[in-house]
Amino acid sequence: SQELEQSPQSLIVQEGKNLTINCTSSKTLYGLYWYKQKYGEGLIFLMMLQKGGEEKSHEKITAKLDEKKQQSSLHITASQPSHAGIYLCGADYSGGYQKVTFGTGTKLQVIP
């Protein structure tokens, strides 16, 4: 979607390295979701951010939503092969009804 841009499109990192994926919206977000997808499979929920400046962590993954609620970043610390997959950010622009507008995804490969 043109409304939501992810970068980079793909990323290859060595195991143990840190990495960051960015998600930028052309308009103010009501909420921002991060999902992970294995090739051809369903989406696994990672985190939901709603408040400007909010930051959430789960295991080695941290996501932040900027104060203006138009940009989010996903940071993985000490990457592992299990982190490999496609990371998708999804935007809720209206609130309450769960229609999610997704970015095109970032394909992450972790080399042992």
Place this chain on the structure above:
Amino acid sequence: DAGVTQSPTHLIKTRGQQVTLRCSPKSGHDTVSWYQQALGQGPQFIFQYYEEEERQRGNFPDRFSGHQFPNYSSELNVNALLLGDSALYLCASTRGYTEAFFGQGTRLTVV
């Protein structure tokens, strides 16, 4: 507790045919959304069902229709299939303003 289940997992259809995909939401969820994901793209919102009514719709033609049953399960129907309808179809369920849980998807191939 079963999550979101979709059937079938894979399907091959011929152009012009009709197809029905099925989705059972996560226990306790009452809202079902359908998404289409073309290869290399993010999922695109098709429509959402709540209380057996279509509540929201994305930018998809009328060939795409759906239904929600009293037990909250849902069907996605696509008529007059085109080659461009080949994609992974994902179902997501929610209740209120909570994160959406996704099924594993149905891979539709139109030949």
